[in-house]
Amino acid sequence: MFKNVIGLIVEYNPFHNGHLHHIQKIDRLFEDNTKIAVMSGDFVQRGEPSLINKFEKTKIALSQGIDIVIELPAFYSTQSAEIFAKGSVNLLDRLSCNYLVFGSESNDLEKLKKIANISLTKEFTISLKEFLAEGFSYPTAFSKALFDEKLGSNDILALEYLKAIKSINSSMEAYCIKREKIGYYDDEKDNFASASYIRKVLLDFNKKKEDKLNKIKNLVPEFSYKILEENFGNFSYLSNFFDLIKYQIIKNYSKLKNIPDLEIGLENRLYKYSLENLRFDEFFNNILTKRLTISRLQRILLHSLFDLTENITEKVKNEVPFVKILGFSTKGQSYLNYLKKMEDYNERKILTSNRNLKEILNEEEIELFNFNELCSQIYRIKSSYANIGYPIIKRD
DSSP: OOOOEEEEOOOOOOOOHHHHHHHHHHHHHHHTTTEEEEOOOOEEEEEESSSSOHHHHHHHHHHTTEEEEEEEEEEHTSOHHHHHHHHHHHHHTTTOOOOEEESSOOOHHHHHHHHHTTTHHHHHHHHHHHHHTTOOOOHHHHHHHHSOOOOOHHHHHHHHHHHHHHTTTTOOOEOOOOOOOOOTTOBBBBTTTOOOHHHHHEEEEETOOOOHHHTTTTTSOOHHHHHHHHHHTTOGGGGGGHHHHHHHHHHHHHHHSSSOOOOHHHHHHHHHHHHSSOOHHHHHHHHHHHHTTHHHHHHHHHHHHOOOOHHHHHHSSSSSOOOOEEEHHHHHHHHHHHHHHHTTTTGGOOSSSSSHHHHSSSSHHHHHHHHHHHHHHHHHHSSSOOOOOOEEEOOO
């Protein structure tokens, strides 16, 4: 009945013309498809709050042709590429996707598969650890361990997707689409621009609202522009959470060593500078080192804010606790109804509301569900949108 069920891993922070191109390319390649996007919720993999909240992003995704939007919980969305990818692939596998389609700078799937297999070997792991011990950041150490193989940001994520598919023994087939026009951090070209560039424009304190919106108007689809315009002035910055982050660091100083990815001694610098009366940029630059990437430090700050520990990470690393649906189209609803007829439906732990959690999840899974809800509540503290509960968003 459902021939081509396509999985996408997205953040849509914000949704732009490159994302629309990806969706349109899928429609040309796979006829009669159902598109399922697992999407970072209110916090994203670069260790930042999402520009707009997950419900607004869901509206945009559905308006542009996505059929089901799944939330990637904060205990996956704010992690390293490996855990981000593993959680995402697990969720798409839980919904029986046939294909995982992702963007790639190289567009060379066979080469990426070979590199992914190499990176799973013991020799590669030893080499990677040696370069990390020398003080190189993870992306640089990874490249050096591959004999200085240069990979784009999307290709690095693609490697993790391929490794995740293999590690969970998923039947999903990988398919890559060449990233067109611009790179991950590039400026605009032919009405295409990276999400990083669009955020840079929108978050520029030195430009007027009209100038910012005019600058991005041709870079995003019309409905995405409408949502961004409506939310202008309510965009979320990591600096908005600075007081809460400092409070958590001071309060939990003795437990900071339990934060994922925290190198020895970093907890002391976090604590020291949290006690000083610094602006966020001063605080951040005092802690940042050559060994840390900006994204990694931002993730560490979010983990301290959430109290996201290694213990939680270990619990979710290999088995997703639930599948939280944020919205669906009419076709998406039909597919969800189709899954309900499966014998193993209850084992899939699919949630379309906050009701009857105890009937679907066990005690530990409910704790993890509540952890993710708390992260969204923290997001709401520093944004102006109301506590709107859990709306399922539908597109006809």
